[in-house]
Amino acid sequence: MTLELCFPRLHIPVKFNIAAEVAVQYVESVMKNVKLSMEAWIDSEIASSSRVQDLLVGRLEVDKDTNESVKKTLDFRHYLRVKTADHRRALTRMILSGHSLAIERRRWKERGKEIVPREWRLCRFCYLYIEDPAHAMFKCTHPELLRIRQVFLAKLYTEIPELDGTLDATNAFKFFHDLLPQRKIAPLLAKLAYDVLKIFELLLFC
Secondary structure, eight states, X not given: OOOXXXXXXXXXXXXXXXXXXXXXXXXXXXXXXXXHHHHHHHHHHHHTOTTTHHHHXXXXXXXXXXXXXXXXXXXXXXXXXXXXXXXXXXXXXXXXXXXXXXXXXXXXXXXXXXOOOGGGOBOTTTSSSBOOHHHHHXXXXXXXXXXXXXXXXXXXXXXXXXXXXXXXXXXXXXXXXXXXXXXXXXXXXXHHHHHHHHHHHHSOOO
């Protein structure tokens, strides 16, 4: 006999036969489908979020067993193991848009100021591009940012020389996106995020 029930509120509804024999294989199959539905919902939320879609859509992780880049919707991200707490928090803020850069800060209503349209949230130093994490870390021409970026790139290509010439440095967001899976340079990337945010936080918005 078949008596199907359904989890209709899941992103992808999952059916199961309540009259089926309670076998380990069947229960595991239902659990797998629930997990796949949950991951599909998370992917959908990320793809529709203006705050994180640029960095997190299609994000890859280097599998420590196979050393291949694979998509993992749910995973304990390697950068959360960065030992220096301030650096770890800075990189996490950059990735999840929990920082004080204009792309995020100008989204808020504060001190009598209205929300600023996204295209007007310009860099407080160069006034040319939107002030977002990729611009701040890899594109802005402020002298101090250029200096710490040059130090970062020199160390990056020393640590992973095979990356030299393989990354598109002209596209700041893609460059950031491509660096994120690299476990070996996570502490270096986190320090860059920390140093960059310190520079930006020295000059408050008008």
